[in-house]
Amino acid sequence: MDEDVFDAIVVGGGFAGLSAAYRLATAGRSVLLIERGSTCGAKNLTGGRIYSYALRALLGERWHEAPVQREVKREVLALLTETDAVSVESTLTSADQESYTVLARPLLAWLADQAEEAGAMIVTGTTVDSLIVRDGRVRGVRADGDELEARVVIDCEGINPLLLEREGLIRRLDPHAVAVGAKYVYRFGSAREVDRIFGVRPGEGTAVLGMGAVTHGVFGGVFCYANTDSVSLGLVLDSAEWKASGRPILDTAEALREHPALGRYVDGGELIEYGAHLVYEGGYDTLPAFSGDGWLVCGDAAGLCLNRGFTIRGMDYAVLSGIAAADTVIEATQAGDALPSAQALTAYGTRLEQSMLRDFRTTRGAHDWMSSTIDLFTVYPQLAVDAMAALYHVGPEPLTPVGTTLWRAARQVKKPVRTARTLLKGVRTL
């Protein structure tokens, strides 16, 4: 084989792409990663929180050197009405080093350094224009007027897989399977200030997820993460439902800071970034083919993101899919010069089936359930707020027994039998 043919070209230097490149380079394969941003991480936006098992899978114990923000020790799940909130707060000492708040840019820039040190070639500021397809096989990429060839192309181009779409290798993105997210980052004078805002011990992290009237009855939610000396605040909305609602996204995002239960986390901070990104949440039945003749697809481009309402996972699956793709290519290129067959690359799909796709099968139907159970975003938060407001209310009038108070709140549920059935279905899908 020509010596200017890489074992693999990776498109995109996000979590999936860098993980694949690192793994391939570590195994001694020649790998070229092409990133369109000025540097790896420049085009990435996360909520963001990462589950550390994925970093460990990639880096071993060296993952401790990764520039993550704060270890999440406090979880807050909030039910929100327009003005009020009822939150469940969990302080979990048992979840040792399980997950961390992160900012994508510094973490990916570091990961890019690791991949380069391992021997991967990384080219930034370069947008891949198209895939080279000959005789039905992907042979490489065209970028900046150059043609670059590889035995395999690993597509990690992100949630908008333009290259695969143009070649008709992937299904059309369905707006019902995608949410749009917007995020604000506020910087504070010191890490201590962030500790105080979240009421945590020095350096401990908090993750807040909320749902309710803030999304105006549309499937979605809000998030807030304590970073080292900054705070991330944002929201995620189903793209198709939001389109139908006719409301401006920006007004809804801006209103977050006015909400008493959310605004308090960023009050006094200096806005240092505003960003937007799509989130895939179509679930198992909407996933595309994971490989074909000469190509594999990982991370967001492959739809490997899972929203269960209380956890949203994408970066860990991106890392793991990058590893699985790399391992498949390492195996398939052992034979030497031959181009790996499409059949050999299907081992990647098998790897995914045996790992993360189990999670996707477990939660099959969860997205449909959440998006069709509009009460989740309207009725239930209101009920919770009404019940708690009544419990805590003290005035001149005679006391109401607790049972009566709760019963009055619960009676507001319309069609209780249907509600019970809906909730049961939800518990099963989640």
Place this chain on the structure above:
Amino acid sequence: MSGIDDLLAVTGFETDEHHPHIVIDPVACRTCPSDRACVTSCPAQRYVWDEATQQMSFDHVGCLECGNCRLVCDRLFTGADGYSWNYPVRGAGVDYRQG
């Protein structure tokens, strides 16, 4: 509340004024089959419909490259005549420092 200009002013961009990565046809947008959803669905408010002149305007500078307009606008998604959606080239466009 701050306007979109204030939000984008703090966000990093490698601006290329002359090469829009997203192209629309401001006049053809009069017959939009997608309820002009780009106007409300763009988190960066890059699309503005002018009722007086019956024209859509789009400013690629300040685009956050999320791709939501591509999803909500059928013409952008299918690449209808006069419409195209691409990523910026040569490192241009949004340059997140935090991400």
